[in-house]
Amino acid sequence: MTATVFSNLAGMGKEGLCALFAEYGEKPFRAEQVMKWIHQRGVLDIDSMTDISKNLREHLKKTTEIRLPLIVESYVSDDGSRKWIIDIDSGSKVEMVYIPEAGRGTLCVSSQAGCTLDCSFCATGKQGFDRNLSSAEIIGQLWLANEQLSTFKGISQRVTNVVMMGMGEPLLNFDNV
Numbered sequence: 001m002t003a004t005v006f007s008n009l010a011g012m013g014k015e016g017l018c019a020l021f022a023e024y025g026e027k028p029f030r031a032e033q034v035m036k037w038i039h040q041r042g043v044l045d046i047d048s049m050t051d052i053s054k055n056l057r058e059h060l061k062k063t064t065e066i067r068l069p070l071i072v073e074s075y076v077s078d079d080g081s082r083k084w085i086i087d088i089d090s091g092s093k094v095e096m097v098y099i100p101e102a103g104r105g106t107l108c109v110s111s112q113a114g115c116t117l118d119c120s121f122c123a124t125g126k127q128g129f130d131r132n133l134s135s136a137e138i139i140g141q142l143w144l145a146n147e148q149l150s151t152f153k154g155i156s157q158r159v160t161n162v163v164m165m166g167m168g169e170p171l172l173n174f175d176n177v
Helices: 014-023 029-040 054-063 135-151
Strands: 070-076 082-087 093-101 104-108 112-114 129-132 161-163
Touching (some): 014 029, 093 112, 104 135
Antiparallel strands (some): 112 129
């Protein structure tokens, strides 16, 4: 028995969504609707996408998913910086770090599980290389950070800058970054 592989809507761009909806016989504007629900309104439940027909929502639920990585460890430093270890699909763990500063908050995200470069100044390369992260896993880090920051001890913080300074070399995963 083989497992069904669902397309993760969280990592699909407009072009990919347009192609998906063309397969369903839907108009291209559906891609923009879904992107707005996911990336502007923060909706991860397909049933909540109320400007999409019920039939299309049912079809999306049968053929796609909106799935984020899982936080498995969380650390907070005295200066308010936060580090999260997240588990990605392969069972590998990657990290993301939030650094608060006056008037801004920077999120460092990972683009790979491990790294092939083995730079002398970096511990990530010593761990070896597992794989490139998907677009959904990279975007999922921003989602998770925003969710965690909105619920942290009632303190409202937000991500204003995203940098590719977590695990991996982003230029070696350019298409997904």
